[in-house]
Amino acid sequence: MDATTYTDGLAKLRTLRDDIKKTAAALARLETQRDKTVTTLAAHDKATAERIAPAAGLSIAEVVALAPQLAPQDITAPDPHPAPHAAENSRPDPQPPATPAPDPAPCAPLKQPTDHGAPRDLPTLPQDTDTRRWFTPTSGLVSQYPNFIQQARPTVFLDTATGILVHRDQTVRLDLGDRSAAAILTAVFHTVPDSIQRIYITAGAPWHRDADRYPYLKDAVAAWLNAPTPGWRTDTGRGRDRMAGHFVHARNPVARYQRDNGDHHVEIRSVGEWFDLDDTDHPGIVRDAFRLLWEELRRHFSDAVIMGSPSQTGRDLWTRTIPRRGKHADGFPVLSEELRGLLHATAGQGRNELITPPRVPEQLPALIEYDRTFAYAKHTWKSPIGAPRRITGKAFASWSAKEQHDALYGCGHWHIRVTVPDGWNHIGLLPAPAPGERAWHYPHAPGTTFTTWAGGPEVHAALTNPIQPWKIEIVDGILWEAGKPLDDWSKKLKETWTNLSAQAHFQGDAQQARAAHLASRAVRSILLYGIGSFAQRPRMVTGTTPRTAERDVPPDAEIIGFDDQQITWQRPTGFARDPNAHPEWAAAIWSAARAALLTQYHRDDDTHAGALHTPPGTVVAFRTDAVYLTTPQNWPHRHRPGDYLMKGHLPGPVNAPTSEEELLTLRDTGRHALNSTPEEA
Structure with a gap:
């Protein structure tokens, strides 16, 4: 220049x-x-x-x-709105038990200390007289082994940037015109038979073609999905995995169409749901990745079928591990809608936190990323099962120290009052509700008191942390029997992941090695999103209304976009009668994963890893399964689920990030600087 x-x-x-x-x-x-x-x-x-x-x-x-x-006069209900760790199986020595607190007023919303914005209330359990309804499983809703064989859907892979289409072993280049859904459907079905039911987009993101015309990506996606498609209409769904209508998502939307005569159904999806691709990944490599994935899954699941998304695939594979005889032959009951709603409102997912100056230096000596390999697979060995029971603060207080320890180490979800101890100078340990829908923060200042909900692994970690026990008062709780409903499913996925990771490492052909690596990442997504799908968030319906009929917008709808012609809105419709809804499983795994970011024991090496085993002021950020530090750690990595892998190392001095965007930029730079090998991730 x-x-x-x-x-x-x-x-x-x-x-x-x-x-x-x-x-x-x-x-x-x-x-x-x-x-x-x-x-x-x-x-x-x-x-x-x-x-x-x-x-x-x-x-x-x-x-x-x-x-x-x-304001409505009865705002006491939980927020209806919702877009991938117990350290080891061994039980540590009993620690001083938590202190019970008096029972709260029935159903009273709890005000939380917040720094900015209005406080967010969390729901509580009802009066004792209402407990039976809450703790009785939903009638007629049980997870059972399926009595049908899942059908595969013939699939093609399309790069909409180059027009390259891969169908089985055939590769052709198409003219996609303006890359609208209509142009894609026309070009594809001039080349492949009508038996094709799924089109995976590997590159090009055609739904973003007019992104510059809209204030938000989601608006551009909605416009692309709802544009006219002559000869086709929006699919109304069919079959046992009935999925009707388009799914609006900023980066990985799903378009569902059927012929006007109704005899041909097809969906257009992004492979970004499964794994991230490089610019050099040809659709043929993606095809090979799915082929390898299916072959390896078949070694462990005799009737494995790759469905449209990893979450669908994960849940379908899990149902085929449900016992057909023995203790759980009758299946796993689904919680009441009341308890599912409470878990939805009080059980957060991954820990995402950026720690900024003055808690860390303005100039960092380095920024080092440690990511937990295949993390959620580490925490599926024990899960809550059956109908839970309520444990009030008074009942908890009446137990012995061992009974209290066993309960907190078991499968529970606890309503607690927390006090950060005097002299505490490290990170926060327990999530507290922050302003905003489903937002959480982690109070750390000595003397801070807050009331929240947390899973047993996090409560146990806070009481037994290696620095200084926190004061935790049990207000109320939900306790389940411990079982292994996910263990067989998870073991099979871990074996599949191990085999594909080995192929990626030892395969001599570069393209096949890349395909095996992508397939291993797809297995990770199957487990990660499969667990997320158990959470069964309340359904959100998206719709459009002409501007000329604005009065017809549903009164409980939220406007998410509009243009000169129409208004786009969404509204919650509650929980579906889903026989595989188990938010208690997702909540337990997420809690265990957050706890393992703090501390986890490696038995083979007789050592600990995690953020609490670093000096104060060296933790910069958490992102789901990763922790960002200013100093390197000698944590063991034996290529096992849950092990910490150094993914990035950016030598200093580095300006401390003050936003997520800055953190992600530094993360990518650090990964490039380390020249990390993706096969380990």
Whole structure:
């Protein structure tokens, strides 16, 4: 670049800066005008937040924040809104038991200490008189071995950037025109037979083709999915794995179509659901990866079928490990909808936290990423089963120290009051609700007291941590019998993963090695998203309404996008009658995984690993299964699930990241600097 080009670029940048300031100012004026209009309308005696929200393009909560008088009078229910670790099997020596607390007022929402924004309430268990309904499994809903054989769907692989299509052993190049869904369907079915039911997009992301025209990627995706497709209409679903309509997702949407005559169904999906691809990955490599995946799964699951997504595949494979004789031959009962809702609201997933100055230095001596290999597979050996029982604070207090220890080490979900001990100078240990939907933070300041819910592994880790025990009072709890409903399924997936990882390492052909690596990553996704699917979040329905019929937008809907022609909205519809809904399993695994980020014991090496085994001030961030540090650690890695693998090492000095975007940029730079081998991940 010469000096003239550089100078011109600076001038253009200044112009863009000024335009951004003007646009931001105009937006601020419009938002102010909108907010004033909302407050004016709220004075009407028949005004409701449900009516004003869609007209303003706001959520009901946002309208209520502007006009508190519109708040419903019965806001005591949990938030209905929802987009991959106990250290070892050995039991540590008993520690001082947790202290019970008095039972709370029945169903009283608990206010949480927060730094910014309104506090978020967590639900509580009901009065004793209502306990029977909550703790009785849902009638007629049991996970049982399926009485049908899953049918495979013929599949092709398409790179929409180059037009390369792979169908079995045939490779052709298509003219995809404007890359609309209509153009893709036309081009593909001029080349392959109508028996094809699934089109995997390997590159090109055609649903982002008009992203510059929309404020959010999700809007661009929705427009692409809902564009006219002559000869086709939106699929209404069929079969036992009935999935009707399009699924709007910013990066991995699912388009479902059927011929106008109804005799041909096809879905367009992204392979990004399964694994990340490089720019050099040809659709043929992706085909080989799925072929290897199917062959290896068949070694352990005789009737294995690769379904559209890893979560569908994972759950289907699991159902085929349900015992058909013995203790659990009658299946695994599904919790009441009340308990499923409570777990949904109180059991978070992965720990995602960025620790910024002054808790860490402005200039980091290094940024080192340690990622737990195939982490969730480590924590499936023990899971809650059957109908749970309630353990009140008073009941817990009446137990012996051993009984309390066994309960906290067992399969439980605990309502607790936590106090950070005096003199504490390390990271927070337990999640507390933060402002925002399903947001969590980790209080760490000495003397801080908060009330929350946490799984047994995290409570046990906080009580027995290697630095200083935390004070935890048991307010209430849910306790299950311990069993192994996921153990057989998980072992088979771990063996499949091990075999494919070995192929990736020892395969002499570079393309086949790459295909084996991708297949191993797909196994990881099957287990990771299979576990997530047990959580069974409340269903969200997405719909559109013409702008001319704005009054027809459902009153409980949230506006997620709009243009000159139509309004796009979504609304929760509660829990489906899903016989394989087991949020207690997902919650237990997530809790164990978060605990293992703090501390886990490696028996073979007689050593510990985890964030609490590093000096204070050296932990920079957590991202699900990874911890980012400023100093290297000599943690063992024996290529087993749960082991910490150094994935990135960026030598310092490094400016401490202050946003997720900055952290991810440093992460990628650190991985490149280390020249890590993906086969170990």
